[in-house]
Ligand code: SF4
């Protein structure tokens with residue numbers, strides 16, 4: 001069979017050629033398997049992955065750059081799983097998003113967030129002064145809650161074992177999640193710290209497909225963590241944050257960082273397996289199902305750690321079907337959730353997920369990504385599902401037993 005081609009010497013063809021695992025878009029067979037795998041497939045007008053790749057093949061950059069498909073794609077790579085030639089859809093879509101002529105389609109919130117994050121170190125614009133004020137207040141509350149003056153939430157502590165990189169919501173709308181994580185760290189019994197310089201696990205440079213921006217954001221985190229001399233960078237529950245800072249980090253910054261990187265669920269599991277902490281599953285007696293965040297599961301291969309942790313914390317864990325590499329996206333991935341005008345769209349893109357949750361009949365749902373958590377919570381409300389959504393690490397904190 002003759003090889004398909006991408007027209008040479010266009011910005012997209014150059015970008016794809018230089019892009020590991022996305023550069024083979026030229027090999028697309030136009031079989032359409034990807035389209036049948038997209039969550040949008042069932043009668044909704046969303047992205048058609050076969051069409052995206054075909055436009056890229058034909059060098060139809062203007063058509064592609066002006067297509068609403070680019071920002072409807074959730075970068076979930078469910079289509080990629082069954083592609084016979086392994087074309088990475090997230091790579092193709094991100095490269096197309098980075099075309100100069102695609103700039104006007106970037107949601108305003110994402111443009112602002114990228115700028116703010118580069119300037120301040122936090123996508124919501126939390127300044128260092130505000131960070132210090134928030135964390136010192138939270139630390140006092142935490143010591144009271146634990147009944148232990150030594151229970152502190154430290155920041156900028158050098159040579160700590162762990163540096164925790166929060167999701168921005170943990171320093172704003174969801175400070176309770178940060179306190180829940182502090183409880184876990186306190187029970188580990190080893191020095192841990194936050195950083196006042198870079199307070200944000202997210203990387204919206206990845207969403208806009210701009211490698212230079214993604215690299216700068218990753219460098220901000222790496223340089224600060226290395227200056228603090230920490231042993232392990234512990235990432236908050238954030239799917240795309242994990243994908244960038246763990247899975248893509250060496251490709252992005254061109255070297256290994258001088259510290260280990262792990263998701264909070266992986267560290268909590270490690271502490272449990274080393275008998276440093278333990279749980280009482282009687283505290284969480286209801287059956288809970290696990291939703292695989294696409295960036296953590298399908299795109300980074302982390303399927304087991306959150307499940308093992310849930311098994312230890314909850315009386316009964318059940319599976320959604322399909323799951324793992326076939327899991328259905330929550331409908332908020334790829335930057336859609338971060339666009340404040342997207343609610344209506346997200347309730348459509350998330351309908352297959354809501355249908356799946358309803359079919360399972362579960363009342364408790366856990367996930368390991370705060371973005372999935374927010375989208376799933378809104379979906380359950382919108383589709384009138386009486387389901388409580390929580391994160392895996394938050395459930396671990398609730399089931400923790402004091403030694
Ligand atoms: S599954 Fe792969 S080869 Fe088939 S149309 Fe989609 S991108 Fe092309």
Ligand code: SF4
Nearest residue numbers: 038073074076077079
């Ligand atoms: S990455 Fe996900 S949303 Fe995008 S085209 Fe593929 S299956 Fe659809």
